[in-house]
Amino acid sequence: MADKIRWGILGCGAIAHSFVKALTALPEARLAAVASRTPGKAEAFAKQYGAGAWFTEYTPLAESPDVDIIYVATTHNLHHDNVRLCLDRGKHVLCEKPFTVNERQALELFALAKRKKRFLMEAVWTRFLPGIQDIKAKLAAGVIGDIERLDANFWIQAPYDPAHRLYNKTLAGGALLDLGIYPLTFADIVFAGERPAEVTTRARLGRTGVDEASYYYLRYASGARAQLSSSCRAAAPIDAVIVGTKGCMHVPRFFFLQDYSIHLADNSQLPLKFPFRINGYEYEAVEAMRCLREELTESPLLTGEKTCAMLHMMDAMRKEWGLAYPGE
Numbered sequence: 591m592a593d594k595i596r597w598g599i600l601g602c603g604a605i606a607h608s609f610v611k612a613l614t615a616l617p618e619a620r621l622a623a624v625a626s627r628t629p630g631k632a633e634a635f636a637k638q639y640g641a642g643a644w645f646t647e648y649t650p651l652a653e654s655p656d657v658d659i660i661y662v663a664t665t666h667n668l669h670h671d672n673v674r675l676c677l678d679r680g681k682h683v684l685c686e687k688p689f690t691v692n693e694r695q696a697l698e699l700f701a702l703a704k705r706k707k708r709f710l711m712e713a714v715w716t717r718f719l720p721g722i723q724d725i726k727a728k729l730a731a732g733v734i735g736d737i738e739r740l741d742a743n744f745w746i747q748a749p750y751d752p753a754h755r756l757y758n759k760t761l762a763g764g765a766l767l768d769l770g771i772y773p774l775t776f777a778d779i780v781f782a783g784e785r786p787a788e789v790t791t792r793a794r795l796g797r798t799g800v801d802e803a804s805y806y807y808l809r810y811a812s813g814a815r816a817q818l819s820s821s822c823r824a825a826a827p828i829d830a831v832i833v834g835t836k837g838c839m840h841v842p843r844f845f846f847l848q849d850y851s852i853h854l855a856d857n858s859q860l861p862l863k864f865p866f867r868i869n870g871y872e873y874e875a876v877e878a879m880r881c882l883r884e885e886l887t888e889s890p891l892l893t894g895e896k897t898c899a900m901l902h903m904m905d906a907m908r909k910e911w912g913l914a915y916p917g918e
């Protein structure tokens with residue numbers, strides 16, 4: 591492996607800009623090449639961030655000998671084909687969330703990565719943030735006692751546009767896959783990976799047939815509950831509250847956590863801060879590069895099994911609502 595890990599970017603949309611701003615500030619990374627099928631985008635993106643090469647199709651990027659790992663940043667519906675292309679051509683892959691549209695697609699890709707001995711991980715950036723590691727450690731140490739309840743909601747107001755990826759059924763739109771994955775991930779973090787004993791869900795299917803709002807109620811073996819929801823219909827504070835038998839944690843903006851506070855039963859409060867080194871996307875990139883250097887094909891912080899379990903739960907929810915995407 592070269593001195594610097596050589597990155598390729600597949601899809602030059604909104605999130606690719608955020609990710610590459612972090613990547614290009616990391617001394618151990620080099621932006622080797624980018625690919626976009628939108629006319630003019632790859633060249634403009636490459637020039638903006640100083641990439642060594644640009645392509646107007648994805649295959650030459652996947653075949654480039656100058657690239658070690660590809661970050662897949664297309665819309666959800668394309669992740670399966672895009673990741674398969676990259677693995678087939680021998681590349682390591684970091685793929686945006688949701689990893690694929692359903693569990694079946696994800697299982698196929700993780701099996702392929704195993705056969706090819708390539709690193710593969712879903713880019714759920716929240717899992718790698720320093721503040722999240724701190725919450726995990728404090729919960730494990732019992733700072734707020736036994737967990738009784740988690741509330742976490744991710745609501746945004748996205749202007750109605752049937753072509754936008756949030757509303758477009760062909761692009762696997764809907765709140766669950768795009769936004770709901772964050773409170774569900776947060777529940778997985780808070781309950782230390784424990785699978786809920788019971789999952790109840792409701793959805794408000796909208797004008798294009800996707801869930802514009804959805805609700806997820808999880809019950810755990812201990813009797814603890816998680817009340818979670820997501821929506822693109824209306825905005826509200828994106829907050830989480832973890833309630834324990836000795837106190838609680840208030841976690842504003844839990845999906846890009848930079849601060850949170852602990853409130854104990856004696857009325858004491860402990861505010862904690864975890865400012866990002868760059869913009870927050872650096873931590874998932876650093877973890878991917880650590881794994882490459884250590885020749886790991888999966889990160890212990892987010893294994894293929896965890897990604898598949900999340901999709902399994904989301905598949906079951908969509909089945910209950912009668913929401914299937916084209917081609918499923």
Ligand SMILES: NC(=O)c1ccc[n+]([C@@H]2O[C@H](COP(=O)([O-])OP(=O)(O)OC[C@H]3O[C@@H](n4cnc5c(N)ncnc54)[C@H](OP(=O)(O)O)[C@@H]3O)[C@@H](O)[C@H]2O)c1
Pocket residue numbers: 600601602603604605606625626627628631663664665666686687688713714715755761768
């Ligand atoms: N981690 C995060 O914080 C975060 C935030 C936002 C989004 N995301 C995830 O990142 C992915 C991309 O989101 P985004 O907001 O960056 O999306 P976007 O800007 O709308 O699109 C990303 C790329 O997907 C391709 N694409 C978009 N619409 C297409 C269409 N109708 N037909 C064919 N290709 C199309 C284009 O690739 P080309 O450049 O090749 O044309 C586009 O540049 C999603 O899966 C989303 O869930 C993650």
